[in-house]
Amino acid sequence: MFARPILLLAAALAAPLFAQIPQDSVESEAPAPAIIPGDALSIARAAATRGDQAEALSQYLRVLSTSPNNVEALAGAGRAALAVGDVNAATGFFARAEDLAPNDGAVKAGLGSATVQTGNGRAALRYFKQALSLGVAEASLAEDRGLAYDLTGDSRRAQASYQLALLGRPGDPTTTRRLALSQAISGNLPAALTTLDPLLRKQDIPAWRTRAFAKAVTGDVAGAEQDAAAVLPANQVATLRPYLARIAALKPSEKAAAVFLGRFPQPANRTLVAKAIPPAPRPVVTPSRTVIAAATPLRSDFALAPSAATPAPQPEAAPPLPATVDDSPALRAQRRAVAAANAKDLAAKRAEALAAQKKKADQLKAAAEAKASRSNPARHWVQVAGGANKADLPRAWTQLKAKWPGQLGSRSPWTMHYRFTNRLLIGPFPTADAAQDWVGERKKEGMTTFRVSTKSGEAVEKL
Template structure:
């Protein structure tokens, strides 16, 4: 069963992934190159360690084509990376219907089931994935965790070792291997595995060290390690859990250190008052204070420090994290399973809406950039077709079709001056210029103006800028 307030701290120390991060994506668009291939952009986001961004990209593809196999698989992987196993299962199941014999889909679904603590089903999927051509080392990390959850540490350690032979710098494999060794009683081996990571100040490795010491009986050392990475009040809350770890079976240790779960019949007597549902064997005394509320799902901030949030029920009651609250009809003060499922569903829906909102904003930004680029190209074409040129204006008119008549009139009056010249027009404010030219230079245009004025033709030079459209009159 899930231990509530204190167990959430345990889960945090275990390094549980944070809540889905899609809701954090709003307002992060910024300036970026025009997106030509959302799939490629999503893969790039995963490669640089931004699964929330990748999930938003994949959702854009799926909004356009819900049956895109690559996008479904990628979305499943990104959802797993942000800690949303339920969403990952949804994506992988849809992908499996499209391609029932895709080994990578089977492997992804297996990894999601490991996060849902269903190791038996996960192991079957991993076996199927390797039969369909997936390299064994690619599923080794989560297959190892599945074996640990089954209590088979020897097989788990073999899987972690296989992955480390291929990828020696895989930090998560090293941490899981150390925890698995501690579950089987090998403290020295576990600490030796963690030592390089500890020297690099790897925060998850320090959390793993606390569990290694606790599982192998060094409660004092485990508590000191907890104080090194957690605030004092949270480390104090963890003390009874760290003391209880050595008495658990191997599979129970795996569930405790990886997911923050203790078996119901293993809840110590002194913890009964802190458990929302105390076991029959460890019922609290009549004067025991009411149990604390279930804490919210755990998360880490950007520095690796854990963040604990009290459940909304406690906030409404105005209680502190360790204070008692008035229970519901069942007397346990915790939300019912149905309420929790509804809350989780709302959270997932909010995350998806946030991801869709960002995807829509990105699409609008991409379209705006595309339009701006198109306009720039059109402007460049216009400048090329209409370079800066030199003219002489001989008349103007607000009604463009009447310029032909004006040209005929001017030509009848100054036929000699306008002989060999062709009429052109360009708009200017609320009127239209009647031009002749173009001339080779501004000096040439000015020389013509001087000559024309001497002959009685009222005119003046005009220079049109690059891109300004000048049309020839018929």
């Protein structure tokens, strides 16, 4: 697939510096437009790199609207959807990518990261194992693999995975908080508090909430309530109190599901129930102090999930379940109705957010195009030479002026990139006819040149 571009490049590099295009060529009348950088896929990559996951998701969806089988866009959309908290959408994107590219390690890793957020640690570990066998770097999936180990009750391997992730990202807050909770789940509260200490010293609010849960899983309910009261409103502390009291009695895997995903087992049959752990209220920083803003709708991952530059809108949560769960048909029907309403509301908010992102992107693109047009309006030129190496053009211009002093002595050289070469131009001329007249006069004198017209926005710079 690379043969044709390589041959074209080789031909361009081998061409003489003064190789000319015939005057009557199609290019002299209508030069091909310059390639415009910044297509949706590259914009999506850039947005993902800088952490703007909502913008990345919007751009990946734009690619998929015209290329639904683009594996890179599907995997990218999966990662972005996961980052903004839409696990179902992420799973769908990764599953489609897996159908198209069953041996893509990055896709397998993405499926593992999405699966672990559903609470299925064993299935996630299978995906991570497949990703490793396909060449994915172990450190890149170590954090989510650690969570998968915790969800299966294997705290020792979980902590080893978190430590591996921290080798590549020292001090990463999310990984550090997960490691501390894992240490607490295994019964080592002192180690958990030591792990959290650097974040606590930075007044990291999620770390204080993590400390509350670390104390709860080791049985220090009073200490957990005290820490929770320091960073959460009183009504949320009251909501949490029965859950903090129950966590210590759970199995290690159940503790992990509770503190990482907000999933508590029912007393009767251990079936996972609706999410109940409140989220972190977002801190509002003022010049003199940090205060806690009013709580947003409840989420189970209380800021342990990866953060996104632009969070996706979250649905209103169902009322917290009591410590003794009423699982009557009427209540189940009520929960289903609430879930359906929440899903509909979330879909509407997501569509609104994506529309806003698209509008913003279109405005930025229009502004960039307007700026490019002001800097480089449509103009008319004459090409006197061209070369693959831009650095050779000044020397070429000096030789040309020496050979044609009367024709070029009073002119200034300009250049623009075109395909695999660089044009050496003079001008601009007031009209296309003026440029063509100059070409005609030079032809009579034995000088080969041709006219070039540039469109608005095509960059031409002084040599």
